[in-house]
Amino acid sequence: MNEHIINLEKQRFIRDCKLVMKGSPPTDSLRKIIINSSPGHIEFLKRDLDTTSARLIDIVIAKVKEDSKKLLTSSSQRINILAVSVLENLATESTDFTIDEIMTRYRESINPVKALYYDLQEIMFLYDGKPKNKHHQFLIRRFSKLESFENIIDAVDKDIKDLNECKQRVNKLKIDHNYPNTSEHLKKIIDLHNEMIQWKTLFEAFPEWIEDNSLPIVPVHKGSKKICRTIRNLFK
Numbered sequence: 001m002n003e004h005i006i007n008l009e010k011q012r013f014i015r016d017c018k019l020v021m022k023g024s025p026p027t028d029s030l031r032k033i034i035i036n037s038s039p040g041h042i043e044f045l046k047r048d049l050d051t052t053s054a055r056l057i058d059i060v061i062a063k064v065k066e067d068s069k070k071l072l073t074s075s076s077q078r079i080n081i082l083a084v085s086v087l088e089n090l091a092t093e094s095t096d097f098t099i100d101e102i103m104t105r106y107r108e109s110i111n112p113v114k115a116l117y118y119d120l121q122e123i124m125f126l127y128d129g130k131p132k133n134k135h136h137q138f139l140i141r142r143f144s145k146l147e148s149f150e151n152i153i154d155a156v157d158k159d160i161k162d163l164n165e166c167k168q169r170v171n172k173l174k175i176d177h178n179y180p181n182t183s184e185h186l187k188k189i190i191d192l193h194n195e196m197i198q199w200k201t202l203f204e205a206f207p208e209w210i211e212d213n214s215l216p217i218v219p220v221h222k223g224s225k226k227i228c229r230t231i232r233n234l235f236k
Helices: 008-021 028-036 039-046 051-087 112-126 134-142 146-176 184-212 220-235
Strands: none
Touching (some): 008 039, 028 051, 112 134, 112 146, 146 184
């Protein structure tokens, strides 16, 4: 009985290999079988073939593997070029957003908007009824209104859009070329996209936080609860 059972996978495999021998490009299913199957499974698919046919199948397998390797390398290069292009043209990297009082506290290469985010975050976490130092006072005065962030938020929005589009294009490349790995550049794209969403959230909340904490002095326990609630809502 088993001799009469038709193995459709094996039939498709042999058929697709023969088409490649005749000059046709390998089908996606053939490529997946060759790349993902174990040697034992490949031998099972070749079982019962004559010596000449089996040798020809081996030639097709070697060709598909080599072509897939080249395609993988090409896809990796295209992904890295695309990611680097976006990372090197961030709107938030503009010197228009450089604040000397902030930048002196960080490494020279830091994104100036990221540095601002860190400093404002520090103010909110360390606040216990009054600014900790003159630097905090300076930033509170400068960014007391949402309008103070208008150009910064516009730049963040542009970068978020570009980073998201880059993610979508990279994902399409990975699907189209069966690219399995995540490059270091793509990881940077994803991480930065998520970071910038946090930046925007804080920038939009900071003026309101200033207003909330500019009220008449209240008992410490109530003020502490209000500050904790504000920060908790911001980062939840």
